[in-house]
Amino acid sequence: QSVLTQPPSVSAAPGQKVTISCSGSSSNIGNNYVSWYQQLPGTAPKLLIYENNKRPSGTPDRFSGSKSGTSATLGITGLQTGDEADYYCGTWDSSLSAVVFGGGTKLTVL
C-alpha cells in the first residue's frame, strides 16, 4: 500500500484534458512540496513538476501542478499519444523520514 493515493488509470482522447489526483496527509503533502514524475514505457522516471507547480526546463506548459491541503493534482491539456505513460506523485514524509510515492497512474490516450 502506497502512502500517497493515486487512481490506477485515467484515459482521454487526443486533444482533451485530464487530471490525476494524489492524496496524502499532513505529514507529507500537507507540509512538503509535491513533485510529479513521468515514466514512459521502458524508460527511467523523469521529473515533470516540482515544488507543487513549477516546470523544469523541457516540460511543456501543457503540464501543470497544483496543491490544496493534503492533496495534489497534475493536469495535462492538449493530450498527445506521446503522453501515454505512468505518472507518479512524490514528496517527503516528515513522520516517516522517507521519500514517499503514489502508486502510479497509467495514462491512456485513446
Added chain:
Amino acid sequence: EVQLVESGGGLVQPGGSLRLSCAASGFSFSSYSMNWVRQAPGKGLEWVSSISYSGSYIFYAESVKGRFTMSRDNAQNSLYLQMNSLRAEDTAVYYCARAGDGSRLDIWGQGTMVTVSS
C-alpha cells in the same frame, strides 16, 4: 552533460549480497543529497534510501533497514548501495537519483536490474 550511471546489478541467490554503484558526472556531486529508488517488475516506484551531501545523514525504508547500507565517495563522484541478506522481494530495477531542493528527484540514472532467485 549531467548524468548518473548505475552498475553492479545481476542475478544473486536468496541470502546473498550485491553492491550497486552509481557514477555521477556533469555536476558538483558533493553538493547534492542522493537517493536510491527501486521498481519491481510491473510495479510502482519504491524509495529505498537517501544520503545527505556530506554522507552524515542516511535514511532507509523500513523494508531494507538493517540489510542495505548506502554510502558515497565524493572524491570519486560515486554512490553505493551494499545489499545483504537479499530476498526475492528485493528483485527490481534500482535507480539512483539526485535530490534537488524541495525533495524533488531531478536527475535519474537508467537503472540496473537486480534479480534474487535460486
